[in-house]
Every structure is written in structure tokens, then in C-alpha cells.
Amino acid sequence: MIAPNTARPSDSSAPFFTVEAELPGRLGRAGTIRTPHGDIHTPAFIPVGTQATVKAVLPEAMRELGAQAILANAYHLYLQPGPDIVAEAGGLGAFMNWPGPTFTDSGGFQVLSLGAGFRKVLAMDTERVQADDIIAEGKERLAAVDDDGVTFRSHLDGSTHRFTPEVSIGIQHRLGADIIFAFDELTTLVNTRGYQEQSVRRTHAWALRCLAEHRRLADAAAADKPRQALFGVVQGAQYEDLRRQAARGLAELDFDGFGIGGALEKQNLATIVGWVCSELPADKPRHMLGISEPDDLFAAVAAGADTFDCVSPSRVARNAAVYSATGRYNITNARYRRDFNPIDAECGCYTCAHYTRAYLHHLFKAKELLSATLCTIHNERFIVRLVDQIRAAIRAGEFDELRAHVLGRYYARSSAQRDERAEKCE
Amino acid sequence: MIAPNTARPSDSSAPFFTVEAELPGRLGRAGTIRTPHGDIHTPAFIPVGTQATVKAVLPEAMRELGAQAILANAYHLYLQPGPDIVAEAGGLGAFMNWPGPTFTDSGGFQVLSLGAGFRKVLAMDTERVQADDIIAEGKERLAAVDDDGVTFRSHLDGSTHRFTPEVSIGIQHRLGADIIFAFDELTTLVNTRGYQEQSVRRTHAWALRCLAEHRRLADAAAADKPRQALFGVVQGAQYEDLRRQAARGLAELDFDGFGIGGALEKQNLATIVGWVCSELPADKPRHMLGISEPDDLFAAVAAGADTFDCVSPSRVARNAAVYSATGRYNITNARYRRDFNPIDAECGCYTCAHYTRAYLHHLFKAKELLSATLCTIHNERFIVRLVDQIRAAIRAGEFDELRAHVLGRYYARSSAQRDERAEKCE
Numbered sequence: 001m002i003a004p005n006t007a008r009p010s011d012s013s014a015p016f017f018t019v020e021a022e023l024p025g026r027l028g029r030a031g032t033i034r035t036p037h038g039d040i041h042t043p044a045f046i047p048v049g050t051q052a053t054v055k056a057v058l059p060e061a062m063r064e065l066g067a068q069a070i071l072a073n074a075y076h077l078y079l080q081p082g083p084d085i086v087a088e089a090g091g092l093g094a095f096m097n098w099p100g101p102t103f104t105d106s107g108g109f110q111v112l113s114l115g116a117g118f119r120k121v122l123a124m125d126t127e128r129v130q131a132d133d134i135i136a137e138g139k140e141r142l143a144a145v146d147d148d149g150v151t152f153r154s155h156l157d158g159s160t161h162r163f164t165p166e167v168s169i170g171i172q173h174r175l176g177a178d179i180i181f182a183f184d185e186l187t188t189l190v191n192t193r194g195y196q197e198q199s200v201r202r203t204h205a206w207a208l209r210c211l212a213e214h215r216r217l218a219d220a221a222a223a224d225k226p227r228q229a230l231f232g233v234v235q236g237a238q239y240e241d242l243r244r245q246a247a248r249g250l251a252e253l254d255f256d257g258f259g260i261g262g263a264l265e266k267q268n269l270a271t272i273v274g275w276v277c278s279e280l281p282a283d284k285p286r287h288m289l290g291i292s293e294p295d296d297l298f299a300a301v302a303a304g305a306d307t308f309d310c311v312s313p314s315r316v317a318r319n320a321a322v323y324s325a326t327g328r329y330n331i332t333n334a335r336y337r338r339d340f341n342p343i344d345a346e347c348g349c350y351t352c353a354h355y356t357r358a359y360l361h362h363l364f365k366a367k368e369l370l371s372a373t374l375c376t377i378h379n380e381r382f383i384v385r386l387v388d389q390i391r392a393a394i395r396a397g398e399f400d401e402l403r404a405h406v407l408g409r410y411y412a413r414s415s416a417q418r419d420e421r422a423e424k425c426e
Numbered sequence: 427m428i429a430p431n432t433a434r435p436s437d438s439s440a441p442f443f444t445v446e447a448e449l450p451g452r453l454g455r456a457g458t459i460r461t462p463h464g465d466i467h468t469p470a471f472i473p474v475g476t477q478a479t480v481k482a483v484l485p486e487a488m489r490e491l492g493a494q495a496i497l498a499n500a501y502h503l504y505l506q507p508g509p510d511i512v513a514e515a516g517g518l519g520a521f522m523n524w525p526g527p528t529f530t531d532s533g534g535f536q537v538l539s540l541g542a543g544f545r546k547v548l549a550m551d552t553e554r555v556q557a558d559d560i561i562a563e564g565k566e567r568l569a570a571v572d573d574d575g576v577t578f579r580s581h582l583d584g585s586t587h588r589f590t591p592e593v594s595i596g597i598q599h600r601l602g603a604d605i606i607f608a609f610d611e612l613t614t615l616v617n618t619r620g621y622q623e624q625s626v627r628r629t630h631a632w633a634l635r636c637l638a639e640h641r642r643l644a645d646a647a648a649a650d651k652p653r654q655a656l657f658g659v660v661q662g663a664q665y666e667d668l669r670r671q672a673a674r675g676l677a678e679l680d681f682d683g684f685g686i687g688g689a690l691e692k693q694n695l696a697t698i699v700g701w702v703c704s705e706l707p708a709d710k711p712r713h714m715l716g717i718s719e720p721d722d723l724f725a726a727v728a729a730g731a732d733t734f735d736c737v738s739p740s741r742v743a744r745n746a747a748v749y750s751a752t753g754r755y756n757i758t759n760a761r762y763r764r765d766f767n768p769i770d771a772e773c774g775c776y777t778c779a780h781y782t783r784a785y786l787h788h789l790f791k792a793k794e795l796l797s798a799t800l801c802t803i804h805n806e807r808f809i810v811r812l813v814d815q816i817r818a819a820i821r822a823g824e825f826d827e828l829r830a831h832v833l834g835r836y837y838a839r840s841s842a843q844r845d846e847r848a849e850k851c852e
Contacts, residue, residue: 340514356515369481
């Protein structure tokens with residue numbers, strides 16, 4: 001069951017990122033990111049393995065379904081098992097038996113969202129008035145931001161911890177992922193304009209500190225420790241001037257690439273990514289944090305984003321929601337009880353090659369763990385393949401044709417499915 | 427990740443079972459069972475996939491770890507998804523993507539144990555006085571036995587159902603496993619001698635009805651439906667005369683093999699299996715239901731049993747208990763937090779080849795589903811390999827040497843582990 005490792009160490013003299021094809025008249029492109037654990041052909045969807053495992057799926061199955069890299073989370077791995085244990089294991093990839101490229105998120109999102117009480121706000125509830133102290137009803141805000149860092153309480157046991165830019169980079173160096181992110185402040189759409197301005201200044205100051213700590217640790221590291229690439233994260237919410245200012249500020253610094261994070265509404269995604277990418281240098285890769293909806297992926301690629309991550313394909317799979325060329329549906333629906341077709345007749349994934357809807361329906365009804373495994377394999381394959389198709393279409397000059405064809409079919413079926421699209425990738 | 431299917435249809439002219447080596451002076455032997463979905467080299471441990479899935483493990487991984495066959499349960503599959511759906515899928519193996527041989531248990535054990543209220547009694551609580559109406563405190567007995575069959579309530583929703591010999595065989599024909607079992611009455615060690623006598627007579631009468639229904643359905647089946655083998659089940663609790671009488675009675679009938687079931691205490695296992703096997707014809711295989719402890723496996727093989735099934739390797743794995751050559755231990759123990767050795771340095775399973783105790787410890791602490799997958803793969807491999815070694819030792823004339831070596835190491839470590847052995851495989 002062990003697939004051959006197709007990743008290979010890159011030629012160390014080759015550039016970290018090269019653009020190999022472009023969307024005429026737009027910022028979108030196809031290229032290659034080179035890491036010590038192998039190349040990533042972009043645009044690429046990066047499946048999430050938050051706690052050093054893609055939930056319910058073995059790493060060989062992730063490789064087989066086409067995953068080029070895995071993104072884990074510094075916040076979760078800091079709390080459990082702790083970064084020293086991952087370091088002692090030889091780093092994130094060795095710890096989890098994933099020989100390919102790895103990313104870690106900085107923890108900036110998680111320290112401010114998990115348990116912090118404003119998840120409702122992150123779900124883009126813009127009907128509410130703007131305010132800086134909104135927390136979800138019945139929740140205690142568990143995080144406090146100051147100019148030096150964030151004090152937060154663990155979502156596991158309520159214990160108090162503190163992340164600063166230096167702490168986050170220190171953790172990410174011990175985790176040892178190929179691509180790591182600067183520690184940023186997450187704001188929400190209900191924060192005031194004044195707070196967003198202050199936050200962008202703070203995130204910029206933290207970016208400088210992250211770079212300095214990154215250089216210091218890299219200089220002090222053993223000569224054989226693989227080089228880690230550090231991405232700065234562009235915040236600025238829905239404000240064009242703040243987003244452009246944040247991007248310009250980071251563009252001048254010595255980052256290897258950039259993340260695009262923070263609060264934005266779905267309908268503004270392409271616009272905001274476009275503002276940011278038009279300010280960023282063309283020769284560095286751009287990672288869009290937390291999207292996987294097909295229309296969002298096309299929009300973000302066209303606007304200049306190169307890589308993406310999201311927990312949704314795996315999370316919805318565990319709740320029996322599966323993707324198909326004609327939209328998403330729930331396999332526990334009674335109509336699939338004796339349906340002996342695969343999830344998606346057009347899909348060649350392991351699950352669709354070997355299992356019927358009736359069997360998957362049965363596994364969910366019987367509360368069997370294999371339901372999560374099989375549906376996650378399918379959903380991750382679906383999104384990875386979609387982004388692979390987008391990459392091929394850019395190279396072939398057929399991006400718009402692919403977009404019209406794929407989205408026309410995916411969203412045609414029902415308004416019920418359009419409602420599902422409102423779900424935000426957390 | 428898809429391993430090649432090494433099973434192959436047997437030559438239909440070859441006998442169902444052949445004995446190829448024997449333990450001198452004892453009833454133990456090595457041989458081959460031939461089924462329409464491939465051969466089973468005996469002695470063999472048959473992993474359990476109760477609901478048409480080995481919990482948390484893909485079938486290719488079961489094949490890779492050496493499983494020769496999978497045993498599912500007629501009771502569970504009758505309730506969910508229903509035997510007609512499995513039949514429509516092409517039978518149990520096709521439904522669950524397992525191309526090799528399959529077994530189904532008759533449901534006799536489950537209708538009388540699941541929800542029936544006497545699980546405590548099944549756990550061999552022989553301190554209590556004998557009585558026929560004992561039920562666990564606070565439980566309502568959910569099953570009623572009469573001479574025609576058993577009326578029981580579903581452990582899922584409390585709905586009322588009835589199994590008779592004909593119903594069980596009908597279900598098992600629709601499930602389509604290669605080896606199926608006659609419907610028997612499960613008794614417990616606290617039933618009176620009088621009840622055990624009555625029960626053995628009843629199970630014999632049911633055996634005749636199972637055979638008749640099996641022949642009727644086989645004659646009526648499509649010509650291309652693979653032939654199913656029917657095993658009679660020997661009951662009789664701890665009574666030598668009843669066990670011998672039951673075995674002799676079934677031996678005269680046209681069964682393809684035999685199951686050894688029912689209530690027995692661990693210290694009497696070898697004795698009881700010996701009584702039964704000395705009455706059964708040597709040219710038919712004998713399946714011992716529900717054992718997987720190393721000492722029990724050696725004892726049962728020496729006494730003449732050929733195949734075994736048990737949920738324990740998988741069930742204890744999900745609770746973080748893992749087997750090693752020097753005994754069973756719990757991977758969540760703090761001492762394994764930063765232990766970068768495999769579960770068992772002598773094991774070559776997928777899990778031991780690729781993962782450390784520290785990683786598995788982390789997966790359990792982080793409540794990750796992959797913990798169940800990886801530890802089940804290891805535990806199933808451990809027991810499958812042990813029985814493979816027993817088979818090789820019989821052929822090589824080294825059974826007693828292997829037994830002394832394996833059990834001496836496995837049980838030497840601590841009395842705490844000996845306590846764990848008391849756990850009964852349900």
C-alpha cells in the first residue's frame with residue numbers, strides 16, 4: 001500500500017519559485033515551488049493535516065490521490081504533542097510519515113479564533129454593527145492581543161499561553177515544515193476601521209520580528225537542517241487601501257512568499273486577492289489561506305493566488321457530504337441506500353474505483369470509521385484534481401473555458417446547494 | 427495502495443479441505459480450506475469485519491497484513507444495511523471490496539448476547555449460582571428462546587425481530603459468504619445442567635433445519651452463484667458428555683465443517699476443544715469462535731482447531747492497547763510520549779515500519795482517527811502472523827518449541843498483563 005515517493009529534493013541552485021505560464025491580461029499563473037522535500041506545481045491545493053495527520057487518511061493515500069504537500073498547524077502541534085517532540089522525531093514530515101513538502105500555519109488564526117468566542121463573526125455575519133469587542137453570546141473571549149503578542153487560553157484545557165512573533169517562529173522552526181508563515185493578527189469584518197488600521201500596522205511590525213527571528217534561528221541551525229521558506233501574511237480586511245498598504249509593506253521585505261489571510265466576504269474574494277497580488281512581486285508565490293470551494297478557487301487563481309489550503313474537503317466528508325461534478329450532496333440521503341454507482345461516475349479516485357454509494361451510505365448508518373476515510377479520500381482527490389485541471393488549463397490557454405464548464409455544472413443543480421456554498425472554511 | 431489480489435478461485439474438483447501436516451500424538455494439524463474466493467491455509471486467524479468493514483482499516487491493508495479471510499456478522503448486516511442490499515451488491519465480498527474468502531457468523535451469539543442483558547454472565551462470572559433467568563442488574567432481557575427460534579430486540583432501536591434456523595440461513599445465503607454457520611443457541615455457564623441438555627437437543631434440531639434450508643436454497647440458486655460451505659456449531663458448555671454428544675450428532679450430518687462455540691472457561695479451553703475435535707471427522711475443518719489470546723491460540727490449535735476469529739485485536743487497538751513479542755501494553759502511557767521506537771521492534775507491519783510510539787501516543791492524545799487505523803493494522807498483523815508461525819511450526823515439527831518460546835516471552839513481563847488476559851473476546 002506504500003506508494004512510491006514521487007517527491008524529490010530540489011536542485012538547491014534552482015530558484016524557490018518560477019512562473020512558467022500566465023493568464024493573459026490577468027495576475028493568474030502556473031509555476032513551480034521548490035522545497036527541500038520536493039516540488040509543488042502551482043496552482044496547487046494543499047490538504048490540511050492540522051495535528052500532523054490528515055484526519056482518517058494514511059499519507060500514502062494522500063500521495064496517491066495527488067496531494068503535493070500537507071499543511072499542519074503550529075497552534076495545535078504546540079499544544080499537542082509539543083514542538084520539541086516533533087523536532088526530535090526529525091520534523092513534521094518524518095513524524096507523520098509524509099516524505100513530501102510540508103507547510104505550517106503560524107497559529108495566528110487559531111489563537112484568535114479557537115475558543116476566542118467570535119467564530120460566529122468569522123462566519124461573516126456582517127449584518128451586525130461594527131465593534132471591536134463583539135464575542136459570541138455565552139462565550140468568554142479567551143484571547144487578548146497587545147502590541148507584543150497574544151495571550152490566549154488553550155481550547156483543550158483552558159490553560160493560559162502566549163504567542164509572540166518570536167514564539168511562533170521558534171515553534172515553526174522546531175516543527176521544521178518547508179514553508180512557514182509569519183505570525184499575524186486575525187481581525188474580523190466587524191472590527192472598526194480604526195482597529196483594522198492599527199492591526200495592519202501591528203501585523204507589519206510582527207512581520208519584521210518574524211523575519212529577524214527566522215534569520216537568527218536559521219543562522220544558528222545545524223548545517224544539514226533543510227532550509228525553511230517564510231511567507232509574510234497580508235491582512236487588511238475589506239479595505240483596498242489597507243490591503244494594498246499591507247502588501248506593499250511586506251513586498252519590500254525579504255519574505256520567500258506571501259499568505260493572504262483575514263476577513264473577507266466571498267463576493268469580494270477575487271477583488272481583494274487582485275488588490276494584494278498586484279502589489280506583490282511576481283516572482284514569489286502567494287498562498288490563499290482557507291478556501292476550497294470550486295468558484296473561490298477559480299476566482300483566487302485568476303486574481304493571482306498560487307496555493308490554497310482548507311479543512312472543508314475533509315470536514316464535510318466526515319459529515320457525509322461528498323463532491324461530484326454536478327455538485328455536492330449528502331450520501332446519507334435515503335435515495336442512496338441501494339445505489340450501486342460510485343460517488344461520482346467521472347471520478348477515478350480509490351473510493352470511486354472500489355466502493356458504491358450504497359456501501360458508503362451503510363458505513364455512515366453503521367457509524368463505521370471507514371466512512372470518514374473513504375469520503376475524505378474522494379473529496380480531497382476532487383479538489384486536488386480540480387486545481388490540477390486549472391493548472392493544466394492555464395498552460396493550455398483554456399482557463400476560462402474550464403471555469404465556465406466546471407462551475408456551470410457544479411452549481412447548476414439546485415439552489416439548496418448554492419446555500420451550502422455560504423459555509424466558510426475555518 | 428491497492429495490493430494485488432493474491433487469492434484465486436480454487437480448482438472446483440479439489441476437496442474443500444485437506445490436512446497436510448499433523449501434530450504427532452495430538453489432534454492439531456495444518457491444511458488448506460478451498461473456497462470460491464481463494465484458499466485459506468490453516469491454522470489461520472480470521473479478522474472480524476462485523477458490519478462489512480474491519481473497523482478503520484481498508485481491505486487492501488488487511489490483505490497486506492496477511493489476512494486470508496474476513497468474518498462478518500449476519501445479525502448486524504441483517505439490521506443494517508439489510509441482506510438484500512448486500513446481495514444486490516454482489517455479496518459480502520463485493521460490497522466491502524474484499525476479493526478474498528469470507529465467513530458470516532449465524533447471528534446466534536448476537537441475538538442472545540447483544541442487548542439481551544447477560545453480558546456479565548458471558549464474561550464468565552461463575553461465582554454466581556446457576557440459574558436460567560439471570561440477567562444483568564438494571565437490564566431487561568431482550569431475547570426469548572423457544573424451540574422454533576429466537577425473538578429478540580434490536581440493539582440499535584429496540585425493534586422486535588425473529589431469527590429461526592431458516593431465517594438465519596436465508597440471510598446468510600443473501601450475504602453470500604463462502605463459509606456460513608448454522609444457527610445455534612448460546613447458553614452461559616450459569617444455565618442449569620438441565621437447560622444445557624435441552625439446549626444441545628435444540629441446537630441439534632436447528633442444525634438439521636439449517637442443513638435442509640441450505641440445500642433448498644442452494645438448489646434454487648442461480649448456477650453461477652458461488653457454492654457456500656455450511657458449518658455446524660457444537661455447543662454443550664463445560665460438560666464433556668454434552669460436548670461429545672453434540673459433536674457426534676453433528677458429525678453424522680452433511681456439514682462442510684464445524685464451529686466450536688458457547689460458554690467455556692479459559693482454563694478448560696484446550697480440554698473442551700479436545701473433546702469436540704476427537705468426535706469430529708478429521709477431514710473437515712473446525713472453527714473456534716471468538717479467541718485471539720496467544721496462549722488460547724496455541725491451546726486450541728493443539729487440540730484440533732483450524733481457524734479462529736475474534737474482535738479483540740481491533741477492539742483493544744482502538745483503546746490504545748498494542749501487542750508486542752513481550753506482551754501487551756498501552757501506548758497512551760506517558761512513558762511513550764517521546765519514544766521514537768516502533769510499537770514492536772520485531773514487527774515488520776506497515777505501522778511498525780513507518781511510525782513511532784511517540785506518533786501513535788500523539789494520535790491518541792489528539793483524538794485522531796488514524797490512531798485506530800494504525801494500531802489495528804499492527805494488532806491484526808501480530809495475531810495473523812502468530813498463527814502463520816504456528817502453521818509453519820506444525821509443518822516443521824517445531825510446534826512445542828515455538829509455543830514455549832512465544833508464550834514465555836509474551837507473558838513473562840508482568841502480572842498486570844496477566845490480569846488483562848482475563849478479558850473475554852465477545
